[in-house]
Amino acid sequence: MHTIYIEGKNWLHYQTPLAASWAIKCICKAKHACSDAMNSPSWHTKSRYSIKEVYNLIQTQADKTQWARYVWNRLSIPKHRFILWMLIWDRLKTRDKLFNYGVCADNLCSFCGDAVETSAHLFFDCVYNKRFLVALLAWLGLNTHRTSVSLIPHWIRRNCRISFKREVFYASIAGGVYQIWKARNSAVWDHSVSTIEGLLHSLQSDVKHRILSVSGKKLSDVDREWLLAL
Template identity: 50%
Template sequence: MFYTPTLAASWAVKYICKVKQLCTEKLLSTAWLTGTYYSIKGTYQSLEAQQYKTPWARYVWKRFTLPRHRFTTWLALLDRLRTKNRLFKYGIGDNNLCAICGGAPETSAPLFFDCSYSKECLNIALDWLEFRMRRISALHVFQWFRTYCKNSFKQKIGYATIAGTLYQVWKARNSVVWDHFVPTAASLMESLKFDVKHRILEIHSKKISADNRSWLISL
């Protein structure tokens, strides 16, 4: 069915043949190859439709959330951050323990927010927003805001704050690894509060209701 390139074929030819086979396997059809009309857009949309929809994407890609916070949160929820546990599997590093507390293997799950340090950061963030909850995973915290926070403005700020907290914890972790310095949770959260408030006032200032503006300024 598919052309098999010779050993002497260039890497480009080999790669094109490989992609053709992968696309056909993914689409479960050769119609995209044999049809009289080919559309790049149509093929892309067909391939995209096969992808698994991540239910947590709604929490990450929000305008209130700073881009760098979104990116780190996206990697954390995918469990794709270069944690010590992940690197240790490839023979990198002396151990796989959490760089901050050393109490468990460093993976996204305990780092956000089971680790005592990250839990302290989360509690400071929640106290700042005047919310109370008992959750130990980042995803559960996001889900709590979606379920129980009915004010959409406060909900979006909640998403932005939790994403920012993940970013600050990861930043602190990197500080420990590279600079051998552990910043205090309080100092991290002060930086986060400044970022969140000024981000929202910058992009959404004229559209905030009086009540929501008063609440935001009081934080």
């Protein structure tokens, strides 16, 4: 990579003047951030600068997550992945959070009204949502009594040996989470609660259309027939 020069000086040794432009300040800010991450400015003195080398020096070795494979499953619809990821990190704005913010008058579940609406309650301790989960698992032909978003994919990984079916199951669970969250938003803001049958039908249509459009001609006849028969 060519060395970057700013006003005739190597940018690694460049000191940012107060009158510097926004772009120059951002470049220099990134330089200082790299030095702080490596606890040393010694990389400034190297004759050639390599983005790859600096990246390898500053990156930290994070622990492997158990959920990444099924959250970022290629067959899942992107917005389904995002909502599932938000759920995993407990970042969904459930009524317990909204109540603390002063947005809602109470923190009770929008579906059953019998418990505080937390992520754990919605997925899937709530009676309404548990019924939806049972219908979803029955549609997929999965015989498990697990009701945890983290445990169901783990069970699928251990009990389903066919990779395509496993990815379809992951996509369906992600779609189920999205449908519940979408229905919950309708219940909170529109005061309208969807039927279990309606949620499941919407999920089935979304999942099949997504998988057929993504897989295309790469999908074998056997897998296609199995998917369409669901």
